[in-house]
Amino acid sequence: MAPRPRGATEPAAERELLSAGDVARTIARMAHQVIEKTALGSGTATPPVLLGIPTRGIPLATRLGARISEFSGVDVPTGALDVTLYRDDLRRKPTRPLEQTQLPTGIDDRVVVLVDDVLFSGRTIRAALDALRDHGRPRVVQLAVLVDRGHRELPIRADYVGKNVPTSRSEEVSVLLSDVDDRDAVLLGERR
């Protein structure tokens, strides 16, 4: 029952889609977009709550939050939302360990921005919306992803996209973040 380390599968042959510098610039650009879209800094709006989806959504949310605070001068609460208990594919895979859920504040009537590394089928986000509903009733829920690789299986789209990457289903997109990996990068390779 030892948990399989997730995100640890490196693609066999890989191509770098985003370099470390690209990752930093992309996150900065997304931060500006969030500020603009949530009218942050206008003085009247409550800051959005950023909730990262484990594993890499969490450091991504932290970084995005830091940039947003830096650019707007407003502290943005960030936290984590584990969706494992809400997944619809649990019975297709070995038991997964639960990741942490950490809500920095109540989410009722707030703007919540879900943050994930890669948007693929949309099923994780569907699970996240269900999880969110059990924690409260946000005014608006938005989605920020570093990479949108297509192949949606549900009617879900992101509000903020770092980079759109057309992929084939046999490919795998890996996001590396220095907080949990050895460096920042986005890689594309063949699924093993």
Place this chain on the structure above:
Amino acid sequence: MKHLLTTDGLAEDAATAILDTADELKRTLLGREVKKLPTLRGRTVITMFYENSTRTRVSFEIAGKWMSADVVNVSAGGSSVGKGESLRDTALTLAAAGADCVIVRHPASGAAHRLAGWLSEGGTSVVNAGDGTHEHPTQALLDAATLRERLGALKDRRIAIVGDVLHSRVARSNVHLLATLGAEVVLVAPPTLLPVGVGSWPVTVSHDLDAELPALDAVMMLRVQAERMHGGFFPSAREYSIAYGLNEARLGLLPEGAVVLHPGPMLRGMEIGSAVADAPQSAITEQVRNGVHVRMAVLYHLLAGDGGERG
């Protein structure tokens, strides 16, 4: 993991995974109005209790319901069991009716293992909710969860289990789990309430509670059942209570921060003083609360995945 039948042989990483899941579930549900998780939607869990036990059955039932499983309760009184149907036939019937998991309490030691054997061909998981005087693994897991909460890691912690070890499935499950998690276990009981053969257990044995208390991180008091009091295992309830009861004076011998546990139901004034049960050292209410989260975690580990081996 297919079944949870004992803690004897339960690997440390498997035990820790369940405890970690229980911790996360507790945190995730903390302060929520809606406790229900959709995780086990469409799964059917049957509790089959051949012995009365409100607290354990209810704890499992709540755990299942909070995970959105369909929970069906079968009690020996109100079913074909009362008509003399064998355990095997009852089990096969429940499996055929579509049970994904059977939670069983039975007065015969080993009954849960037998059940698991009969159900091995189907996909039905078995959870041992107490078999005779053998094991009660979820009680040990919830005790460990409670101790971890109070003490942190259990490695090298010294924990005494006091009382009727001979007839206690709680003691057996705790001995193995605590040893697996690295704790030092001391059994404190009169010789008549220790099993012959206890020498092979990963424990030390003592007959002197007062001598043990000052070095303990936790003390787990076992219930003394009424029938033992008349079974000649010790001269009188009074003498037992004097030698092995945890009264206020003894509570004072425990180091600061030490924890008092009791699996319940308690006999206040017998094995545990009333004031002791309500003292800040007592984690008895937390045990009950953690029971639900631990049982949710067990159901999660048995039923949420595809049942395959994890790499």
Place this chain on the structure above:
Amino acid sequence: MNEIVIRGARLYGEGDPVDVHVADGTIATIGEAGAVTPGEDAEVIEARGQVLLPGFVDLHTHLREPGREDTETIDSGSAAAALGGYTAVFAMANTDPVADNAVVVEHVWRRGREVGLVDVHPVGAVTVGLKGEKLAEMGTMAKSVAGVRLFSDDGHCVADPLLMRRALEYSTALGVVVAQHAEEPRLTVGAQAHEGERAARLGYTGWPSSAEESIVARDCVLARHAGARLHICHVSTTGTVDVLGWAKGLGIDVSAEVTPHHLLLTDERLATYDPVNKVNPPLRAGADVERMRRALADGVIDCVATDHAPHAVQDKDCEWAAARPGMLGLQTALSIVAETMVRPGLLDWRGVARVMSERPAEIAGLPDQGRPLAAGEPANLVLVDPDAEWTVRGAELASVAANTPYEGMRLPAVVSATLLRGRITSREGKIG
């Protein structure tokens, strides 16, 4: 006229192969191989150097008839006995109704004769209904057509010391033997398994060795004072062997049996949770098993008895505490003795003849069983292939029930033929 020649057998597994000529139920002649010229109608059994022994005698069998014919009948049990090499078995009294009167013992005796595959000797109950309250009519049973020689409440201990004293005293006038199931019931309340580390771990209430040893010691003392003969059923503990050694040293007239399963299996079997391993007395620790083997080899334990105990599926395929104790034994006994005693060199085949035929026949006072292999002796014989092996399959055994703990085990020694008074009762695994 019934004539058989067993060609090329080694008597007791010793010396050169000889031809054994059987006629009219007795051994007519024994001569060197090829020396005997049988008549034209004679049946020839080619022994090819196999071991010829006197037919086995089992002092402890449960044939379940009357009462539990769904698990064994005198018919099926006799077949199992013949296939196992037995020419006489003692059928225990715990039937339904209990064999505590002349009517029941005569019924069992008569059914045994009708089937004719093995001499079925009914054991009479010591106390009425095996209740341990009042002596059964031992004299009437002894003088009945069945001629009961052995009395036992087996399954229950004659626990009351006064009643046991009376039974032993009374038996001296009848020239019969009381066989005790030694289990002090106050020490085994709720007992499920050998009291020791394994039972402690698995939460089974312990069956302490002292419950057996204390009764054996008590009864040896009672037998000494009564001047009676005493037989101890299914010895299972080291302490009992110590007590028996002491008693025999004092000249007390006590004999004892050990079962094949107590020579082979230990309480490690408890880990299976499978009640096919549940038996009374329980499977003991490894040290006990070692001691049983040595005691059988050196004669402190006199003989092997099967405690053949058929049980229905529903009484075994259940939780441990609900299961009935007991296991099949008639068809596996020889192989277990070969495995545990012959292979390690503790007994030779002459020793096997002693513990499986001669001593039990002596203990029960059977004049025509366990006799020497010599001309003029009754032809109660078993031919054993010591080199063959077989795999135990409960479903293939002759018993109605199939509760063998040896399922799937590969064991040495196969019964090639059994002869009861010169008539073939089993040959190559088939009846008659």
